[in-house]
Amino acid sequence: MLFHVRMDVHLPHTMPEAEAAELKRVEKAKAQALQAEGKWRHLWRIAGQYSNVSIFDVADVDELHALVSTLPLFPFMTIQVMPLCRHPSSIHQDDR
Amino acid sequence: MLFHVRMDVHLPHTMPEAEAAELKRVEKAKAQALQAEGKWRHLWRIAGQYSNVSIFDVADVDELHALVSTLPLFPFMTIQVMPLCRHPSSIHQDDR
Amino acid sequence: MLFHVRMDVHLPHTMPEAEAAELKRVEKAKAQALQAEGKWRHLWRIAGQYSNVSIFDVADVDELHALVSTLPLFPFMTIQVMPLCRHPSSIHQDDR
Amino acid sequence: MLFHVRMDVHLPHTMPEAEAAELKRVEKAKAQALQAEGKWRHLWRIAGQYSNVSIFDVADVDELHALVSTLPLFPFMTIQVMPLCRHPSSIHQDDR
Amino acid sequence: MLFHVRMDVHLPHTMPEAEAAELKRVEKAKAQALQAEGKWRHLWRIAGQYSNVSIFDVADVDELHALVSTLPLFPFMTIQVMPLCRHPSSIHQDDR
Amino acid sequence: MLFHVRMDVHLPHTMPEAEAAELKRVEKAKAQALQAEGKWRHLWRIAGQYSNVSIFDVADVDELHALVSTLPLFPFMTIQVMPLCRHPSSIHQDDR
């Protein structure tokens, strides 16, 4: 099941640089593991923003929430979720 | 070059059904041709909406505009465009 | 899987009364059938609005879209969808 | 009487972790007590958000405010309230 | 129980004058009857707008919706409802 | 002359509790004095919010601003003002 997720990151300016770097390092590792598993199908940077557009491919809504809400940057992100489904004009039976 | 495009369709209620059906038929044919060419990489329906999220893969901004603005439903759509680029945490060199 | 759906109805003032009445009759029948099947778990009127808040209980996103987008009033509604999941403070294992 | 309440939680990043944990522990206990009493009929997590959608079932508006405004997280939440009533298409006489 | 209701009226410019006048006449009569009964406690015009701010005093949410949704101008109004309760700094036990 | 005033209070989380309590004590005393004088005609809590809806009855705009801007919580409030006038459907000559 596909979900479109937009994440906008707002790190507080007062966060020590080392703490921010560590957060980002763990976030990246987790994001890459989820991509390798096929749960996080696409991950794009929105040009000019500290933001991404992502496509998640999960078993259900609970899995989606479990994945997103345990990301290290979750407390510092504004997140919008849209459930996606097959478009009748798609040439793919299963576009991921 | 990837662009994230959201399209929300608003057909006027006064449009004769046959005219709407014909518009949608031509739109679908055009959308499928562009998908077959690889220009329209992804096309998803947003659940509960007469709307889609699409990923276009074009040579430049002019090509993007040429494709989108000549869609038969263009005069009846609200469209938002966001340029995308590679995310540093992506495991793909070229995620499309 | 639960989805929170808000529907705001806007019938054009120019629609003949008989047509509106027929639309509403069919809508009601369909809404009641879906409730009887357990797909449309809750249906509440928002006080002072021609709007409802609904909880759908469906197998997946595609089923949600299929149900909502074939409602007779669909072309006349603004619809917002939010995927729901179990809240860690809920006393129910499966709150529907 | 039913009220639809959406709560979005924003804990300040500077709050010590122990203080946050204690706040959440008391909030959870209170939320569960209110659910057990039947005042807090439904409590769902909105996927991808530190937010919930809740249905309160109270005697009147004063009781609603008394319950919500004394939640431990109240000073850290943005709250929206919508009064609900029976929908004419509901198959339930008393849908809670 | 008190509810704060704001109503913004938008009559279509194409409505025949006689029809608009008749609608307003019946609306006024109904509004005055509800005021006389004490259900519609206050009714103020917002300066410069075809809008009002009203205070309704009803037994419950269902009564509020029944009153508001059967106003003749209901199909032509945008309506916002806020439940009110006693303010701890009010000098009145029962401010209506 | 009547003015509709909505006040939303946002006390900074870092304000010492004693300071907040003192501010609220003085605010309450001032609000009650103004009610006793008849300048602050109505004061209602909006359910679920740290907000109020108030009706002020003052000689002119300058008096309104003088009263509101010297409230102890003024620096911590978002305030919206709407001038009100007699509604042609009101059954009162002078609805306050």
Place this chain on the structure above:
Amino acid sequence: MLFHVRMDVHLPHTMPEAEAAELKRVEKAKAQALQAEGKWRHLWRIAGQYSNVSIFDVADVDELHALVSTLPLFPFMTIQVMPLCRHPSSIHQDDR
């Protein structure tokens, strides 16, 4: 008493040109009479918009509403009103 009024005009495209011209002629005459009387102190065009910013100088809110709501273009305008008062840094006792 001064009020800041912004008016945005939206004439329906279907209005016959002669009707629009007549409306504007009467509107202009009325606006000029009110300026001559000193009730409509300033009237400026907002560049690039079919909109104006105006300063009204009236005895009270009722007079403001009476003037604005009887303008011939009133049914075709979106209007925003803000009550103004003396600014403590103004060098004028009575800035109009």
Place this chain on the structure above:
Amino acid sequence: MLFHVRMDVHLPHTMPEAEAAELKRVEKAKAQALQAEGKWRHLWRIAGQYSNVSIFDVADVDELHALVSTLPLFPFMTIQVMPLCRHPSSIHQDDR
């Protein structure tokens, strides 16, 4: 050339009172000097807000920016600028 400028002031609650008082003192002196020169034609307080509506009368856009951006409170203000021009219904050739 006239410009309509709205300024909303937001002083941080953590600013020492003496610093705020000094800022306001210098701001007031500067505002009064500009009024005396005729550059700052009108300065009104918006009732209930720590905000003003101003009319600037300057030689060009660069002068406007130079004046506004060097105000002592500039870093603490949200500012909106609208260029104004003569309204065809104005009875003044040069309404300032």
Place this chain on the structure above:
Amino acid sequence: MLFHVRMDVHLPHTMPEAEAAELKRVEKAKAQALQAEGKWRHLWRIAGQYSNVSIFDVADVDELHALVSTLPLFPFMTIQVMPLCRHPSSIHQDDR
């Protein structure tokens, strides 16, 4: 003097095609004449929108309004104007 102007065009779907074509032909001729004169310095299409971003270079605000408000498409456009000035980091004395 430079002004940044964004124009969004919304032609009514009911406008006869010949009328729309004629409007666009005259609009184009006028836009090109103003560009040739140097008044309309830049004219760009926003990708995916029936909208443009333009830079006007005019003697004053009145000239800006005179040019924009007499464009044939003016009644069908939503227009936003922002006055521009030299940026202190620009390498040009006079960037047009």
Place this chain on the structure above:
Amino acid sequence: MLFHVRMDVHLPHTMPEAEAAELKRVEKAKAQALQAEGKWRHLWRIAGQYSNVSIFDVADVDELHALVSTLPLFPFMTIQVMPLCRHPSSIHQDDR
């Protein structure tokens, strides 16, 4: 390829003045270097705002993001990007 970029700067009031001055000095140097290279074609100040409107001329979206996201003020800016293309009414083949 042209992109329209709006940048709004929000430096935290708690940033030491020397740090802010150094940030701005490096930002200016970088902005001027990019202008000299022709990547940053136009840079205008929006009057009355700590904001700019810029036109970037880059090889592709990745270059745009690389340039913008490495500006020293990037963490302190709200940024909006719009892809531009040739307008059919432009008199220039290549308007930059």
